[in-house]
Amino acid sequence: MFYLSEVKLTKFRCYETYAVQFIPHINIIVGNNAVGKTSLVEAIYCLGLTKSHKATNDSEMIKNGEEVAVIKGFFQNNEEKDEIVLSISEKGKRVNKNNKIESTLSKYLGYFSIVMFCPEDLGLVNGVPVFRRKFLDVNIGQINKKYLKSLINYRKLLKQRNEVLKVFNEKQGYDDRFLKIITNAMIDEAKTIIEERKKFIFLLNKHLFGKCDYISGEKEEAKLVYNPNCDVDNLFKESELKKTLDRLTKTTNWGPHRDDFSILINGKEASKYASQGQQKTAALSMKLGLADLIKTQTERIIVILDDVFGELDLERQNRVLKLLTFDDQIFITTTTIDNLSEQVLKDSQIIHIENGGE
Numbered sequence: 001m002f003y004l005s006e007v008k009l010t011k012f013r014c015y016e017t018y019a020v021q022f023i024p025h026i027n028i029i030v031g032n033n034a035v036g037k038t039s040l041v042e043a044i045y046c047l048g049l050t051k052s053h054k055a056t057n058d059s060e061m062i063k064n065g066e067e068v069a070v071i072k073g074f075f076q077n078n079e080e081k082d083e084i085v086l087s088i089s090e091k092g093k094r095v096n097k098n099n100k101i102e103s104t105l106s107k108y109l110g111y112f113s114i115v116m117f118c119p120e121d122l123g124l125v126n127g128v129p130v131f132r133r134k135f136l137d138v139n140i141g142q143i144n145k146k147y148l149k150s151l152i153n154y155r156k157l158l159k160q161r162n163e164v165l166k167v168f169n170e171k172q173g174y175d176d177r178f179l180k181i182i183t184n185a186m187i188d189e190a191k192t193i194i195e196e197r198k199k200f201i202f203l204l205n206k207h208l209f210g211k212c213d214y215i216s217g218e219k220e221e222a223k224l225v226y227n228p229n230c231d232v233d234n235l236f237k238e239s240e241l242k243k244t245l246d247r248l249t250k251t252t253n254w255g256p257h258r259d260d261f262s263i264l265i266n267g268k269e270a271s272k273y274a275s276q277g278q279q280k281t282a283a284l285s286m287k288l289g290l291a292d293l294i295k296t297q298t299e300r301i302i303v304i305l306d307d308v309f310g311e312l313d314l315e316r317q318n319r320v321l322k323l324l325t326f327d328d329q330i331f332i333t334t335t336t337i338d339n340l341s342e343q344v345l346k347d348s349q350i351i352h353i354e355n356g357g358e
């Protein structure tokens with residue numbers, strides 16, 4: 001089994017130096033508010049995806065007043081052991097695997113997969129579309145290199161296209177041929193992105209099915225519905241239709257960078273009709289479904305549940321724990337273990353954290 005056996009942090013968030021060992025199954029990280037529980041799981045997340053789930057700027061993760069933060073992870077895979085080191089400085093990030101530097105971060109991506117549920121995930125249900133697009137991009141990108149490549153190309157082309165549109169407005173004239181070339185290239189990448197998002201949402205629905213229903217005590221079934229901004233077969237037509245608007249607004253008004261999806265609970269739009277607790281259950285079910293989906297592609301997966309229990313009643317809390325399978329490594333953060341069942345506790349390692357691991 002693949003698992004993270006140890007983490008060492010140096011000048012990461014509130015930690016000066018901190019080392020901790022983990023077991024292959026459930027690791028429960030317990031401590032009061034603001035002691036560094038989220039920071040610890042954020043570091044684990046960074047080891048997988050080379051970026052934070054919450055920091056908008058990498059330098060936020062460097063301890064205040066310091067220059068470099070280092071996250072060291074030791075991974076055990078049967079007899080083999082890998083050492084991954086991610087260093088974060090103002091200048092950028094670097095990954096070393098077994099003392100060899102990785103040429104690019106995207107080359108390293110995919111060493112293992114990660115599924116994290118955190119309080120901010122409520123935004124998946126009731127937040128702005130950009131939140132849901134990020135969910136699609138991060139998670140399809142984790143298991144699908146073709147998608148990642150198209151996404152990177154698409155973003156570059158979109159930026160170029162918007163620059164051309166700006167020049168047009170300023171100089172009242174521009175290279176129409178160049179715009180056509182960019183538009184056609186964008187359409188090619190957009191097709192891949194839309195097709196892969198469609199497939200992903202279809203598969204995620206399959207794995208999500210039954211989870212929300214179970215956690216809610218057979219009261220709520222959740223489902224995702226993809227709302228692409230353009231029909232995949234009509235991208236060219238759409239680009240022609242929006243040509244004048246694009247020039248007027250100096251930006252591209254069509255394409256998958258405007259996609260969204262809705263989350264339905266019992267067939268109704270969850271953002272409008274569901275309570276906070278129901279929305280949280282739906283968002284959590286999505287993440288648990290995601291973990292199942294990723295497991296069909298790789299055995300190297302780590303599941304993190306950060307502060308999952310707030311706003312869930314005891315019944316829902318215990319049903320969430322019953323859904324976790326014992327063949328994954330799981331990290332749970334919480335302020336108290338008082339309500340956890342004996343059955344969960346006996347298979348878990350409890351890690352107590354006080355101020356920044358001091």
Ligand SMILES: Nc1ncnc2c1ncn2[C@@H]1O[C@H](COP(=O)(O)OP(=O)(O)O)[C@@H](O)[C@H]1O
Pocket residue numbers: 012013014015031032033034035036037038039040060061062063064
């Ligand atoms: N870059 C940083 N340097 C120093 N302290 C930080 C940095 N970023 C966050 N912190 C502090 O780290 C503490 C722990 O935060 P967090 O891990 O979110 O706590 P918890 O999840 O246990 O409630 C907070 O007091 C926060 O202000």
Ligand SMILES: [Mg+2]
Pocket residue numbers: 037038039306307
């Ligand atoms: Mg926290």
